[in-house]
Amino acid sequence: MRKGTLTLTPALSLSEAEGARRLNEDTMSEIDQATDPAALIEAYYDAGWTDGLPVVPPSDAYIAGMLAAAGLRGDEILGEIAGRNTEVVAEKAAINAVMAGCRPEYMPVVVAAVRSLCAPAFAYHGPASSTGGSAMVLVVNGPIVERLAINSGNNAFGQGHRPNATIGRAVRLIMMNAMNTRPGLLDRATLGNPGKYSFCFAEHEEDHPWEPLHVSRGLKREDSAVTLIASNSLYQVYNQLAATPEPLLLCFADALGNMGSPNLKGFNQTLIVFAGEHADIIKAAGWSRLDVQRFLVEHTRRRLADFKRTARIPGAVTEQDETTWRHIFENPEDILIACAGGRAGSWSACLPGWGNKWTRSITTRIDVPGRTA
Amino acid sequence: MKLFDPTSKPVERAVMLAPRPTSLRGLRLGLVDNTKFNSDTLLRKLAERLAARHGMRVTVTNRKRSPSHEIDEAGIKALRAQADLVISGIGD
Numbered sequence: 418m419r420k421g422t423l424t425l426t427p428a429l430s431l432s433e434a435e436g437a438r439r440l441n442e443d444t445m446s447e448i449d450q451a452t453d454p455a456a457l458i459e460a461y462y463d464a465g466w467t468d469g470l471p472v473v474p475p476s477d478a479y480i481a482g483m484l485a486a487a488g489l490r491g492d493e494i495l496g497e498i499a500g501r502n503t504e505v506v507a508e509k510a511a512i513n514a515v516m517a518g519c520r521p522e523y524m525p526v527v528v529a530a531v532r533s534l535c536a537p538a539f540a541y542h543g544p545a546s547s548t549g550g551s552a553m554v555l556v557v558n559g560p561i562v563e564r565l566a567i568n569s570g571n572n573a574f575g576q577g578h579r580p581n582a583t584i585g586r587a588v589r590l591i592m593m594n595a596m597n598t599r600p601g602l603l604d605r606a607t608l609g610n611p612g613k614y615s616f617c618f619a620e621h622e623e624d625h626p627w628e629p630l631h632v633s634r635g636l637k638r639e640d641s642a643v644t645l646i647a648s649n650s651l652y653q654v655y656n657q658l659a660a661t662p663e664p665l666l667l668c669f670a671d672a673l674g675n676m677g678s679p680n681l682k683g684f685n686q687t688l689i690v691f692a693g694e695h696a697d698i699i700k701a702a703g704w705s706r707l708d709v710q711r712f713l714v715e716h717t718r719r720r721l722a723d724f725k726r727t728a729r730i731p732g733a734v735t736e737q738d739e740t741t742w743r744h745i746f747e748n749p750e751d752i753l754i755a756c757a758g759g760r761a762g763s764w765s766a767c768l769p770g771w772g773n774k775w776t777r778s779i780t781t782r783i784d785v786p787g788r789t790a
Numbered sequence: 791m792k793l794f795d796p797t798s799k800p801v802e803r804a805v806m807l808a809p810r811p812t813s814l815r816g817l818r819l820g821l822v823d824n825t826k827f828n829s830d831t832l833l834r835k836l837a838e839r840l841a842a843r844h845g846m847r848v849t850v851t852n853r854k855r856s857p858s859h860e861i862d863e864a865g866i867k868a869l870r871a872q873a874d875l876v877i878s879g880i881g882d
Contacts, residue, residue, distance in 0.1 A: 457791060466796050475794040500860045502800040512796040543858030594796040775856030 461516070466594055468586065468614060472516035479521075483511035486521035487528045488786030495528055496535025498596065500542060501603075505531050509595040510587075517587035522565060523580055525785045526643055527587045530555050533645035533779035534592070544647030544771045545598045549679055550606025551647035551771040553588055554688060555617040556755050558631035559641030561783055562619040569619035571759035573690075574651070574766070585615030610649060620755045624693070626700035630755045633706060634780040641785070646688050646753065646778035648768035649679065656695070657763035662702050665695060666709065670716040672767050674745050676727040681719070683773020684747035689713075690766045692758030710749035717745040753778060811875060814844035820873030821848060822865075824857045829880045836877060849873055 457474035461467055484491055484507060491508035507528075514527050534541055534553070544551045557567050568578035576582065592598040600606065606613070622629045631642035652672045659665035673687060680687070689709075691699065699709060722738035724730040746752060751774075758764065770778065811817060819840060821833045830853075840846040850872040852865045861869070869876055 457793070460791060460793055464793065464795075475796075476792075480794065497801075502803060504798070504801050506798060509796060509798050512794045515794075516796060540856065540858040543856065590796065595798045597798070597800060772858070773856065775858055 473518050475512050475515040479515045480511045482521040483524045487524040495531045498541045503596050513590040514587040518583040525783050526584050529643045529781040529783040530588045533781045536779045538777040539779050540776045546603050548605050548607040549649040550609035551649040552612025552616040554646050554648050556644040557619045558629050561641035567619035569621040569757045573618040573757040581617050585617035621757045625756045627706045641783040644780040647771040652767050654765045662699050666712050674717045680769045685773050686751040686770040688753045688768040691756050692765050693760035695765045696756050710752045714746045718742045816845045817874040818849040819846045820869045820876035821851045822878035823853045
């Protein structure tokens with residue numbers, strides 16, 4: 418066996434396994450520890466630098482390639498969180514991106530996401546450290562989606578696509594390692610959620626009822642962009658019977674206004690993701706983005722009596738409380754709408770934003786050296 | 791074996807602490823309410839006790855925009871000018 422290589426062993430009988438064990442021990446003894454990926458991976462675990470999954474051990478060349486792909490010097494500051502004396506240095510971001518498994522060409526997306534994290538309006542401390550345990554949800558738009566093959570279709574929130582899995586993971590590793598946001602310390606999540614490992618998907622801009630998300634937020638269609646919103650929940654919304662927007666959107670209003678939601682009292686933002694069949698219903702009816710937003714602002718509401726019965730507001734229920742409505746959203750633009758997912762299936766999703774109106778979702782243009790988009 | 795450290799330490803900045811008071815008697819009290827649920831109530835109760843026991847009086851109250859935000863410069867300036875001692879809260 419060639420020095421420095423390992424083989425995978427298929428299922429063996431006990432006697433065969435004993436022989437294989439000896440063989441592997443002999444083989445392992447020949448392996449230079451410095452070139453053994455498994456030893457390096459364990460070393461990163463031992464140092465406490467992983468998110469629980471194995472990391473890709475960085476090299477000088479891969480880190481340099483990561484920086485070059487984003488047109489960065491290693492000592493550049495990507496952003497800061499002043500109240501926490503935190504600065505994100507490009508080299509550290511690049512190391513974490515390698516560890517996450519990113520290819521160099523993903524780095525501009527990671528950088529844009531980090532700049533979003535550090536935008537003052539995002540108010541990092543709350544969504545990053547809250548007991549609510551938010552995922553940092555990244556929605557990617559523009560020409561870069563096709564170039565990097567970021568999944569916007571079937572299983573857009575799920576597994577199986579390297580850019581989706583690793584870009585989101587890089588952002589979380591940067592938060593943990595370069596922004597000191599570690600579970601149990603400055604990440605105080607009570608439960609957290611699986612989206613904290615990684616949550617990145619692309620918008621499906623074809624067959625979209627309206628302009629893409631980044632255009633609705635002031636960028637040009639030919640721009641590439643990443644939109645960051647902190648969300649501690651993902652509700653899949655099902656409706657196979659609705660043929661018009663109203664009954665379909667009432668399901669969303671109900672999901673967004675459930676009394677267990679943390680976000681009923683502060684006029685926060687939310688992200689709605691329409692998949693193909695539901696997007697078609699809205700498109701066929703000729704509803705605009707603003708029509709959908711206004712409908713949800715109007716219909717996402719609960720009686721004051723509901724708030725009091727569930728002790729979300731103190732006090733005894735009065736007769737007047739039974740007919741006094743409280744709306745959950747204040748402004749139509751606080752309902753972000755994106756399209757993603759497979760063409761088949763009567764599913765969509767809502768991802769309520771963390772906290773109240775003091776944290777805002779952030780859309781940042783992705784700058785790729787040598788490209789205009 | 792070569793490892794690349796992915797971590798950053800917080801940026802070190804010099805912080806000048808205010809002199810500690812030797813007595814609480816008659817001090818001017820500043821309150822910083824971070825808007826967490828019941829923070830205003832708790833701070834008010836604390837202020838009442840400090841007034842009763844030590845003759846302190848609330849001279850300035852700052853209600854933060856949110857728990858996530860820092861106090862703005864004007865707020866810091868007012869606390870500096872008008873308070874001898876500041877209580878900030880609350881955690882949950």
